[in-house]
Amino acid sequence: MARTAVEHGKAAPVIVWFRQDLRLGDNPALAAACASGRPVVPLYVLDDDTPGVWRLGGAAHWWLHMSLAALGADLAHRGALLVLRRGRAEEVIPALARELGASGLLWNRCYEPAAVARDTRLKATLTASGLTVESFNSALLHEPWTLRTGAGGAFKVFTPFWKAARAQPPAEPAGPPPGHIIAATAPGDLLSDWALLPTRPDWAGGLREAWTPGEAGARARLDAFLDENLVGYGARRDRADLSATSRLSPHLHWGEIGPRQVWRAVEAFTAAHPEARADADKFLSEVGWREFSHHLLFHSPELPERNWRPAFDDFPWVNDPTAINSWQRGRTGYPIVDAGMRELWATGFMHNRVRMIAASFLIKDLLVHWRHGEDWFWDTLVDADLANNAAGWQWVAGSGADAAPYFRVFNPVTQGERFDPDGAYVRRWVPELARLPAACIHAPWLAPPEVLAAAGVRLGLDYPAPIVDHAVARNRALAAYKTIAGTSNAKQ
């Protein structure tokens, strides 16, 4: 196998292993491979078999297919073929390296605990057989071990974490490799072989409408956000009925764009529009939460599975499959919650404010363990990200870092009225309520019978009656949290 390269009198190739960095721009592993002067073999491995690695959900499978198609086309345009292989990376990659007679492997680092362990083992294996293995940072402004408290530990509170991060300017993003890529190739799967797209039924219509996966789509999304919604972001970002958020999360998760590129673009925009400074800082702090989640996961590898605060191990969760099902299907009887859950089902996405409302409802109104919500989001979100998802759910539950205090229970009616004041968001996703006037669209059970009749709504038939009384549920939640109060802040 190794003789192939030798026979042709060429330098041995290097493999660039793409993972969550599906882009050409600001991709240090790819750039280093191209700069090495050796032929480059771009590789993606569908590794759904390594123990401890969370298997991708359905929405993520759809996105991955689309994003790999885009990356493959972008690489082909530069003269390189993306090689697709399936199986355990620790078996697939050494085998490919032998086939190619490769001299090296380059990748951009991942931070999930099981991925870190796998990559560490793989590096040891390949290094022992004489290959050069190099890894880089493409996914974070600051990697988890580079930010430390004064005492040398990991941060547990966002504000000081972000203050420390902002004190260190992130590296400047690099451009894509210039011109043609000198490439080598090897046999691989067809993307269609992997059957990542849904069939029978094809439920991805809403996803196709909502998203353009790939590096070009990510850049277009960022540019549109800067032009249309950065100014006013702080005031408008919470409105569920406006498209005022960046919607970059799936692109960032898959690495179709990197946070350094986002950072640089925001700073450039702000230089030209000084009035956007405060909004820009607000937006960048949201990118900061992504960084903080990765910091937490790296330093607390059990974050996706276990309460970050162990006192919550004694929390009196309720086992209620019927309630979970109503929540998942968007049939709780609370319109803002149901709209969010249906937006999620249709598009693989939910507005950030509505995520909090829906999560608070599952955890505090239904007293369902946060892991059920985490699992559902993992399966249905196109931006499903182990760090963000786990940190977010634990934050709402109160079991996480810098978490919501136990007495913060979102009132789904009040939240709906504040953040969807005309009811446009509910009308879009809960069409059976579309004809209700704004005054009662967030609490249809309080609407006068004649108003319901005029809107064609029969509660319990066309749309469910509330599955819990929020006022009762709130008191039940406060009582449940009190059972662990006082010990709830025991350190991990």
Place this chain on the structure above:
DNA sequence: TTTTGAGTTGTTCGA
């Protein structure tokens, strides 16, 4: 070592 100020995103009640 001790002290000090602070800590994403809310709701309800009563003045």
Place this chain on the structure above:
DNA sequence: GTCGAACAACTCAAA
């Protein structure tokens, strides 16, 4: 209608 306090205590991070 508006506003401030209460809702708890505890940990974190830095001085």
